[in-house]
Amino acid sequence: MVTRNVPRWDRGSLLRKGAAEQATFVELFFDLAMVFILSRLVEQAFDMLAEPHGASGWTVLGQSLLLFLPLMRVWTLTTYITARFDPRRPAVQGSVIASVFGVLIFGVSVSWAFDGRAVAFAGTYIVMQAGRTLAISLLATAPEVRTAYLRYFCWYAVISVPWLIGALRHGPARTALWALAVLVESVANARGWPVPRLGADLANLWATAARYLAERYQQLLMISFGEPLLSVGVTFTQVPASPYRITALIVAFLTTVLLWRLYFHVAGQLVDDAVLAASHPARTGRVAGVAHLIMILGVITTSVGHDLVEKHPHLHTPLTWSSVILAGPAIFLVGRSLLEYVVYARVSLPRPAGIVALVALIAPLALVPPLAVSGAAAIVLLLIAIADTRRSHRHPDEQPTPP
Template sequence: MIAAIPVARLFRTREEGGDRVAFVELFFDLVFVFAVTQLSHHVIEHLTPLGVLEGVVMLVAVWWLWIYTTWVTNWMNPQKGPVRWMLITMMLGGLVLSTAIPEAFGDRAAQFAIAYLVMQVGRTVFVAISYAVCDDRTNAMNLVRIALWFVLSAPFWIAGALLGGEAQLPLWAAALAVELLGPAFRYWMPRLGVSPPETWQVAGGHMAERAGLFMIIALGESIIITGTLFSRSELTTPSVLAFLAAFVSTILFWLLYFSHGAEHGARFIQASRNTGIIARLTYTYLHMVLVAGIVLVAVGDELVLAHPDDPIDGTTLVIVLAAPALYLLGNLLFKRSIGRPWLRSHLLGMAALTAMYLLAPLIPGLTALAVTWIANGVLALVVLIDELVWPHEEEAVSDEEEAEFDLEGFDRRDAEEQGASGVGQ
């Protein structure tokens, strides 16, 4: 298949328009709309600390699949037949994996683990072969190292699926830990060494746009849950108010990320000389926190819509307040990583949500609906402060300074040495 067209054309050019998001990438994302919905339902149906941890493990796996594929399509041209068919094949694998999520810690553990490994290893080998055929030995060896790190994690995935029970969660968590540590070690392998810095540069605009699109996917899933539940609910004043509260929270989440984050992040990474470091920290790792917050708020919306006027229980209280707090934390870290100061509005918002959690048990008859609107009020205040403050304080950092900004935890010498030593796929 690779020989059917000039192999060099399998990879993107960096000419104007060469890094735009292709329609097939959006088509590929459809599977992940389903995956995120399945994750929300899993947490709802297993609303215990163990069930939440299982959901976290699967969420990281789903995100890891998606972001690695995003790195690949940042380098390769999805408009070309072999790359397009690779993505379509990945869609099939993603559908198999997504259908296993409800019973991934039960009868379908093997289905989830095998689908995950086949997708990660298969896609990586495809890219390695593509580079090899193009006589790009450096990048080919880079992908070989990544494939070998997936091979290192494979025994943990398989053992967890086969053993099941109490052993499954720690084994799968160990598998993901291996994969998450791979970039930190620059995918070091005996005799093969580490990935050289030049192999990690990315088209910043494409990476930022793809991350923003996944945020829309996750927010869309929240809307799907809200609409579905409301269509099945009795039309009462509490149910209408709960429906409106869920819709308002989705809008506020969108404003927090897209008003002063998404476009600024795109400009920041495009202006940087070290796009790989930014892509790793900002778009590969920190966005996991943002997506987790959105998934959790969808769970909270479902709980509130089911019993809007009942006195709030401890579990619902934690989820309804933890979701916006986690999302604020993710936005705080995301915006800091793209050159913004530590946003006091976000810190104050998290403090207010924490205070509400501590005070809620002291308020008799407090309903889930009331807590949701209070949380929305906190988020609205944060958005309002950002709208008033941003043009004066937050924009004090010029575009030129942004390009020179050293990411937290990296000095300039390390940035120059490691280049784009981030997660590559």
């Protein structure tokens, strides 16, 4: 008889009694909802950047970032919940399915989050974050779990004020208030969610569930890799075919393949081992999580750039467009450099050199067609991939050496 190695649990607690392993079907179902909202984020940014009489390109990019960051916080909290609680239990499954519905509301609100659906967007975020943390703090039986989620709830109660007031305001006031909410949440998270009498705790589940969390972040990154292919493919079907657009499609595909390869060669395959071998696994895991979110932001930004290249064959490239096309790969390389430091306690020279090259090309390439800009970005990524291959040939058995 074959015995399946699954987490143990008893009737008195929803907590996992063993280490979290691979994602369950309900967690993968939640990830499907992420496909929808990531696609909506790309479409929203593309539509506003491509509109000749719309908002400033820089304003669009800032607003898109403000929409991206809370989405990632929702995904992170959901993943931490399923790492701590047994997702085979109906109550936990119900929480995840409710989160799927919340992400769906996000998706249908994101295009008008700075217009007529601001209340729906902000309200959904507060209900999901504050509501879930409050429910867990009231229902949890383990004192340390109850205290942790009560700290989270106290902070989300504070954060809800600028979110909701901003939803009722218009223009720059809304953007400023929402930016303040995101900043406060980021600082609270970095400081361990400190609350008087409840203290603070920087430790997290990375110390005990490194393999599970590394796999979950990789799954989300793989979903984001699919977004450029999906987006540029849909765009290609909506415009007349031409040699220009066929070439743009090929460049978009090759760029996505290069981003994928740069991640998995080789540090991306060793994240969990590096976290487990680190002197401070919880802290190292938190940094690894941030690195993945930065890379996802880079992939999504790259996807917006490919859409601009595919649909608008202009004779010149606006500065905001060249910024998006080149900043996407640059942001990805920033996250990949951080991940490399987590795994090897160093950053190889081609990565920062590639970041500098991409940033330096933004202004000069604003004078050439968008396809040339995306081609230049692909060449930079190709050179880094070649350098990685040469290094791996010189050091074929390099093992993780985390800081």
